[in-house]
Amino acid sequence: MTERGEDYRDAVLPGQVWMDRHFEDCSFVEADMRKLVTMGCTFDNCDFTRTDLGESRHSASAFRSCMFRRTTLTESEFVGSTMMGSTFVECRFRPWTLTECDFTLASLTEANLRKTVLAGLRFRETNLIRADLRDADLRGADLSGARLAEAVFDGADLRAAKLDATGLTHAKLAGAQVDLDTAVAFAAAHGLRVG
Structure with missing residues (x-):
């Protein structure tokens, strides 16, 4: 009912x-x-x-x-x-505990998620414009199609996270920890030729 x-x-x-x-x-x-x-x-x-x-x-x-x-x-x-x-x-939000959650198509504009564990969560096509994600744990998170303009990732752990070229060029990724695949994708998204 x-x-x-x-x-x-x-x-x-x-x-x-x-x-x-x-x-x-x-x-x-x-x-x-x-x-x-x-x-x-x-x-x-x-x-x-x-x-x-x-x-x-x-x-x-x-x-x-x-x-x-x-x-x-x-x-x-x-x-x-x-x-x-x-x-x-x-x-x-903080502290906020999230496990195996889906934020697809959600809007978290300017959200303060600093130091939040967001590992493995789905943020497909999520609006994270100007979100504060400093020192957040985003290992394995799916950020495909997410709007990341001016989102701040300083100190964030993005290893094994899925980011597309638009996210890699619009987000503020300085100081974030990434794996080799993301580093290569970041370079390619910014017009660098790797190899």
């Missing part, structure tokens, strides 16, 4: 456990959802503006095309979850 258009605005829901619940076009604006636990839940086109999701835990849950504006996500954990097509604006 799917809950459609429900208004949880200003709701006080801390510490609840939700399993296999489905929400569509619901508002959680300014709701207190600290320490919420979701397992196998789906949220489609829901609004989490100014919601407190601090210390929440989410397993195999989907947040598709949702709005996270000034949302508190500090000390939250997402495992095997998707944020496909969701938008994050001026959110509080």
Whole structure:
């Protein structure tokens, strides 16, 4: 059963456990959802503006095309979850634990993800323009088609990460750690002839 258009605005829901619940076009604006636990839940086109999701835990849950504006996500954990097509604006992230998550087509413009472990995550065609990814762990992350203009990667670990030529030319990669394949691709993307 799917809950459609429900208004949880200003709701006080801390510490609840939700399993296999489905929400569509619901508002959680300014709701207190600290320490919420979701397992196998789906949220489609829901609004989490100014919601407190601090210390929440989410397993195999989907947040598709949702709005996270000034949302508190500090000390939250997402495992095997998707944020496909969701938008994050001026959110509080760190520390944020993410494992096997998919951010395909999401927008994380100007997101502060410094020192965040993002290894192995999917950021295909994700908007990371002007994101702060300094000292982030992006080993094995898929950044194919990601918009990386002015994204800062100083000190980031990009070994085995997938980046296309556009990302390699638009991102600020000075100081990032890369593997040989990425170094060669970076050189080629900047017009150098290797060999």
